[in-house]
Amino acid sequence: xxxxxxxxxxxxxxxxxxxxxxxxxxxxxxxxxxxxxxxxxxxxxxxxxxxxxxxxxxxxxxxxxxxxxxxxxxxxxxxxxxxxxxxxxxxxxxxxxxxxxxxxxxxxxxxxxxxxxxxxxxxxxxxxxxxxxxxxxxxxxxxxxxxxxxxxxxxxxxxxxxxxxxxxxxxxxxxxxxxxxxxxxxxxxxxxxxxxxxxxxxxxxxxxxxxxxxxxxxxxxxxxxxxxxxxxxxxxxxxxxxxxxxxxxxxxxxxxxxxxxxxxxxxxxxxxxxxxxxxxxxxxxxxxxxxxxxxxxxxxxxxxxxxxxxxxxxxxxxxxxxxxxxxxxxxxxxxxxxxxxxxxxxxxxxxxxxxxxxxxxxxxxxxxxxxxxxxxxxxxxxxxxxxxxxxxxxxxxxxxxxxxxxxxxxxxxxxxxxxxxxxxxxxxxxxxxxxxxxxxxxxxxxxxxxxxxxxxxxxxxxxxxx
Amino acid sequence: xxxxxxxxxxxxxxxxxxxxxxxxxxxxxxxxxxxxxxxxxxxxxxxxxxxxxxxxxxxxxxxxxxxxxxxxxxxxxxxxxxxxxxxxxxxxxxxxxxxxxxxxxxxxxxxxxxxxxxxxxxxxxxxxxxxxxxxxxxxxxxxxxxxxxxxxxxxxxxxxxxxxxxxxxxxxxxxxxxxxxxxxxxxxxxxxxx
Ligand code: SF4
Numbered sequence: 001x002x003x004x005x006x007x008x009x010x011x012x013x014x015x016x017x018x019x020x021x022x023x024x025x026x027x028x029x030x031x032x033x034x035x036x037x038x039x040x041x042x043x044x045x046x047x048x049x050x051x052x053x054x055x056x057x058x059x060x061x062x063x064x065x066x067x068x069x070x071x072x073x074x075x076x077x078x079x080x081x082x083x084x085x086x087x088x089x090x091x092x093x094x095x096x097x098x099x100x101x102x103x104x105x106x107x108x109x110x111x112x113x114x115x116x117x118x119x120x121x122x123x124x125x126x127x128x129x130x131x132x133x134x135x136x137x138x139x140x141x142x143x144x145x146x147x148x149x150x151x152x153x154x155x156x157x158x159x160x161x162x163x164x165x166x167x168x169x170x171x172x173x174x175x176x177x178x179x180x181x182x183x184x185x186x187x188x189x190x191x192x193x194x195x196x197x198x199x200x201x202x203x204x205x206x207x208x209x210x211x212x213x214x215x216x217x218x219x220x221x222x223x224x225x226x227x228x229x230x231x232x233x234x235x236x237x238x239x240x241x242x243x244x245x246x247x248x249x250x251x252x253x254x255x256x257x258x259x260x261x262x263x264x265x266x267x268x269x270x271x272x273x274x275x276x277x278x279x280x281x282x283x284x285x286x287x288x289x290x291x292x293x294x295x296x297x298x299x300x301x302x303x304x305x306x307x308x309x310x311x312x313x314x315x316x317x318x319x320x321x322x323x324x325x326x327x328x329x330x331x332x333x334x335x336x337x338x339x340x341x342x343x344x345x346x347x348x349x350x351x352x353x354x355x356x357x358x359x360x361x362x363x364x365x366x367x368x369x370x371x372x373x374x375x376x377x378x379x380x381x382x383x384x385x386x387x388x389x390x391x392x393x394x395x396x397x398x399x400x401x402x403x404x405x406x407x408x409x410x411x412x413x414x415x416x417x418x419x420x421x422x423x424x425x426x427x428x429x430x431x432x433x434x435x436x437x438x439x440x441x442x443x444x445x446x447x448x449x450x451x452x453x454x455x456x457x458x459x460x461x462x463x464x465x466x
Numbered sequence: 467x468x469x470x471x472x473x474x475x476x477x478x479x480x481x482x483x484x485x486x487x488x489x490x491x492x493x494x495x496x497x498x499x500x501x502x503x504x505x506x507x508x509x510x511x512x513x514x515x516x517x518x519x520x521x522x523x524x525x526x527x528x529x530x531x532x533x534x535x536x537x538x539x540x541x542x543x544x545x546x547x548x549x550x551x552x553x554x555x556x557x558x559x560x561x562x563x564x565x566x567x568x569x570x571x572x573x574x575x576x577x578x579x580x581x582x583x584x585x586x587x588x589x590x591x592x593x594x595x596x597x598x599x600x601x602x603x604x605x606x607x608x609x610x611x612x613x614x615x616x617x618x619x620x621x622x623x624x625x626x627x628x629x630x631x632x633x634x635x636x637x638x639x640x641x642x643x644x645x646x647x648x649x650x651x652x653x654x655x656x657x658x659x660x
Contacts, residue, residue: 015644015647015648015651016644016647020625020626021625021626022624022626024641024644024647024648026648026651026652026655028655028659035496035497035543036542036543036544038499038500039499039500039501039544042499042501047638049638052648063496064497076497078497078498079497081497081499082497082498082499085499119659122659127542128541128542129540129541129542129566143541143542143566144542144566145542145543145544145547145566145569145570145573146544146545146570147544147570147573147574147637148569148570148573150638151637151638151641154638154641154642155638155641155642155645155648156648156652157641157644157648159626159637159641161624193484193536193539194535194536194539194562197562197564197565198565227536227539227564227565229565250658254656254657254658255658257656257658258656258658261656292484293484293486293539314483314534314535315483317482317483318482318483318484321482411488411493411541412493413493413494413496413497430486430488430540430541432486432488432489432540433488433489433511434488434489434492434511435488435493438492438511
């Protein structure tokens with residue numbers, strides 16, 4: 001029978017299945033960070049259970065870490081305690097940990113792929129909803145809560161109920177100036193925040209196939225923003241070229257065997273999906289969010305919407321509330337909205353290609369006077385690569401602030417925060433109220449738009465700067 | 467976790483859609499390494515505002531939270547569930563939950579009551595009109611009832627989840643009953659996956 005890639009990867013991980021019960025799935029890679037793991041390790045200790053597979057478990061410090069002066073101890077005592085707790089737990093249970101200052105340290109969803117740990121056909125989990133990022137490799141990857149983190153630590157499995165299969169096809173070719181971020185923001189506009197609930201999505205079609213691995217990760221990263229459990233993209237030569245030679249990728253004869261297997265991870269002709277969305281890629285212009293959930297998006301060329309234009313009363317209500325929180329007036333051109341802070345980073349857009357795209361815009365230009373900017377590479381390796389290419393000099397010459405790797409202003413658990421009422425153009429994935437600091441106003445954009453906005457002072461695309 | 471069969475009491479109407487986990491428990495609170503003490507963080511940014519419904523004396527002592535669609539959307543933080551529970555809620559009613567939140571709820575014995583839109587709206591309106599409206603949620607029968615407004619509706623729970631809620635079962639212990647299958651599975655994994 002014709003199968004989707006979703007079924008193929010799912011089926012090969014079923015350890016135990018019984019009628020009317022969730023399936024027990026084996027987990028190939030468990031990524032751990034400091035925020036969602038302390039209570040899980042505590043649970044293991046309390047029940048006297050060992051960690052089943054320390055060798056399939058990898059940890060990093062990312063959410064709390066400062067992005068400046070990292071040779072000093074973390075100033076916030078509660079953040080420091082959380083990081084120290086992770087260090088003690090990893091030490092006690094024998095888990096490999098990448099600590100602040102290590103070249104391999106970084107955002108959990110950046111380091112997995114870049115070290116070659118994330119591979120096609122795997123199941124990958126982490127106590128973090130953006131684990132969907134790893135689906136870009138044709139892995140089945142999803143975020144879990146702390147109870148499930150403990151479950152994976154103890155059993156290397158998870159109980160999972162069947163999900164719908166959702167196909168998201170992006171046809172055609174992207175216009176010049178549009179990026180992977182614009183693709184996923186446009187998908188969010190089409191699906192809304194709940195359109196993927198109960199489903200695993202496969203992204204497909206010529207636009208997706210033409211994306212680099214970095215771009216595919218950006219798209220899969222935000223699967224959770226429309227409610228999908230996971231997003232996947234079939235592995236192809238782009239995937240294999242990215243993986244070959246990375247530290248944890250298979251080598252020699254194993255590489256050949258892996259390739260043979262990975263090439264089979266495609267949706268068969270004639271396989272059916274439960275839901276389907278088709279977008280015309282040639283119509284996707286640069287996008288941004290205007291509201292307080294990621295489904296509230298529009299092309300940058302649009303105006304702030306009027307809540308009355310929404311038919312659904314809940315959407316109308318949500319729009320009115322969002323405009324109030326965001327301090328926006330219906331009808332204002334989005335391009336006229338002034339911005340205080342630009343944040344380039346997060347597991348959505350902090351990889352080398354994202355930094356190259358932003359640097360290309362920044363080169364030879366100057367950040368608008370008074371604008372705060374943060375460029376936060378996703379990992380120590382990204383930072384080193386960017387510095388080797390001279391990107392940091394381009395950024396600093398243009399007036400951008402070049403920082404150390406971590407989650408930073410994506411969720412403001414470290415000192416990088418918006419002040420109340422401050423407005424940001426951010427390459428991250430969530431524009432919830434207070435996400436980047438209490439009272440802060442977040443607009444999600446691509447790295448190129450973020451850089452152009454830093455220079456223009458109001459929302460802008462690179463083309464607007466000419 | 468503690469078994470839960472019946473949740474009976476009054477409710478707080480939180481009448482907005484897309485209440486995300488960043489609102490339920492703002493990120494400052496995620497720095498704790500303990501599993502308790504999250505009640506103070508529940509909706510802490512909204513609670514600082516004067517007219518937030520949780521501050522309304524009329525709803526003091528309620529043990530059910532009624533939310534709009536997409537309740538619990540966003541991050542995987544189980545802290546959101548702990549905060550709601552530790553504040554004193556035993557069940558949340560919504561027409562649609564964020565999936566990770568819903569799953570986390572069932573792991574902790576917080577009953578996610580996913581009802582149709584009309585039922586959710588009737589309950590929201592009923593509680594707004596009368597804060598003392600008595601609501602009964604029956605986990606075994608999968609029903610939610612508010613006799614004073616003539617409301618009786620059903621909600622879905624998978625048989626496995628229902629069984630676990632009713633018996634307060636530990637997932638890990640259940641999974642470890644399949645340990646020999648996990649052992650066998652591990653011998654079949656390709657060598658390059660270690
Ligand atoms: S960068 Fe943001 S979304 Fe990504 S893992 Fe860190 S906090 Fe979560």
